[in-house]
Amino acid sequence: MNQNMLNLFNINSLTGELTVKALIDYEEMDEYEIEIQASDKGFAPLTTEKGVIVKIVDVNDNAPEIEVTSFSSSIPEDSRPGTTVALISVNDLDSGLNGKIICTVNEDVPFILSPSLKDKMFSLVTKSPLDREKQSHYVLTIIAKDAGQPPLSSEKTISVVVSDVNDNSPEFSLSPYTFYVTEGNDPGASVFSVKASDRDDNDNALISYHIVRDGGGENKVTSFLNINSDNGDIVALKSFDFESLKTFQFQVVATDSGTPSLSSNVTVNVFILDQNDNAPVILYPVSSNGSAEGVEEIPRNVNAGHLVTKVRAYDADIGYNGWLLFSLQEVTDHSLFGLDRYTGQIRTLRSFTETDEAEHKLIILVKDNGNVSLSATATVIVKLVEPKEAFAASDVKSAAKDDEDNNVTFYLMITLGSVSVLFLISIIVLIAMQCSKTTDYTSKYLQETNYDGTLCHSIQYRSGDKRYMLVGPRMSIGSTIVPGSHANTLVLPDRRRTSGEVRVYRLQSNQVHV
Template identity: 90%
Template structure:
């Protein structure tokens, strides 16, 4: 009995079939033999995960796609066979804020074709990414995932929007008043507009579609500035109408128009109109100044009240001190007058109380004479004599 054994592990993905010839030979002379051919088939096990053809995938989708139409697809391959190689696809949805867009995507589980359930808008969504999972049908099943990056391409689906001039009823129409004596090159106004598209689709060009006098006004095609080409004369009309065409640079160009009415006024009238325009701003500044003045006045009043109270307190202390040391029983204690005189190098001050009607100073009264120190002798002390 003999057995056929393997030397190395078999891999069906490398070689699925072996043809083996077994020879049996005796040791006689001459030797006789016979042979047998054995076909060895290697059966498959699920030892390979699905592999995507690209990793990651990058797709470019033009905005405005038809909802429900296929936009792109992914493909995976499994090297196993039969059920072990049968792949199903699904989109990973974790419910996070970043993957909210995946709720508008659907994938064919058999072939990996991805369908968008809504139309993409470049102005609201420019790029997003998600995960696709491929799983085989083996036991146990094996899976693999891949990242899909999607970039939305802009197309010219937005017309220019006029920002100025803009009247109260929402139409792109405005009125500009300029002095009649302006020189050539004077800036009348500037038409402002924007386009939500990007690149060439959002590049705006300005042109004069209609003007009453081509010799008076010029328009910069890139900035939208309207300037005078020459000085005005007395024969020129007092009112001019300019229709400006704003056009983007898309393959299918979209446009909008704005109307500017230019009125020529005398210089004084122009200044008056300018004053009216700035009246609101001046009024606002005056209100701020008014509140500042009120605040400053309140602070000043508090300061003055504090100073007056401080002076009153000092005077009260001074009165108490005087009445403590100078008050006599024969007068009301108020010092109403004093007499100063000099004797030699000393100065004297005679302090007299307010006398009652009919009263006189009698010898031996308590009237006080104060000896004041001479300023030339700063160290001389004050003496009291009666």
């Protein structure tokens, strides 16, 4: 045996037993051919030689080996299923079942090992779509296991990064946005802000903002708005006025910097909040040169509770800012006049006496209920006149007030007047029909040329079988009736006669005899 054989095998010189002297490795050599020489002990020993072939039987003493021959550490998230990520090569020095390898990857990942056409080669491929926004990094464990008994296995870990593609549009934190801005804001100051985010990465998530300006009549207000393209802060270039603009809306667009870029828009609703920036305006008495003054004439004989006038005012603000209260700031006699603090009505508190002044001055304060209330004053001059003068003044004043009424009041008056005329005509027709049915004659008032306009007076008297009615101007107590006077006399038929007996005589001295 050569030296190599002598290191591995040993033979008993007396018995010829061949034993293993050192560790034998199948993977180094699976068969040995040993030359054995045998000799006797004669004076001239004789020898013979024989070759012995020793075959090594394999045992599963080698674990599989894994090698990554090709690998892409980053894969786009829009890769289709079946995209190759890496090529895996496995090897086992054992033979037979001991060298048969099964290769797998951990199951909680969207990757799978696919056998290649070449023996002991596998491809690591995607088995489902990837989404970087859900998971951007995977740690893959590749396991190679042989079929020996007991089986041996080995593992190899690789890391795969999912690279971003611009597949997400910017998303606003609210949709729609609703903002409340107090009127009188400082021009050029930021009034509100919008914010959008993008789930993509790097430039794909870099957002810029702009306001949609379509030039329409409803969006003219957007010409007074500017937006910071980087952070979404919106600046108003002018102050808002609640009385002229109460609400408006516009669109803001957020665009990312991806290729191609994606965008989304949001509606912004803005409500202007009222401030107490308008003082009450006096409607009556009529304002003139910043002051309001009116003159009211009332009869001296009115009773307590008589409505003198009503101070009318309005406030352009709303809510508490526009809620008006009336108060008497100055009055010549507090015992004569009272003012309703909510309606502005001025009424008498008592009847007037002969000692009361003929003219009274009332200064009414009208103020709103704002945190810092604003106010206006009105002056009402009340003149006491005799009843006849008051009636004439009332007619003139009514005519003047009619001119101030609006169209609605004018049409209402026409309607009411028409209804009244129709009603009056109906009454007259009914009276005429009723009078035409009666069998008695009625007298018509015959006005004398010297009639002074006072009411008529009638006196009835009887002479023989006739009855007389004297119709004439109202006479004072103690007046006498003189036969043959110019008074109009209506002679009535005697009802004791039969209904058919009616005699008519000529008219003498304004007397009618029947």
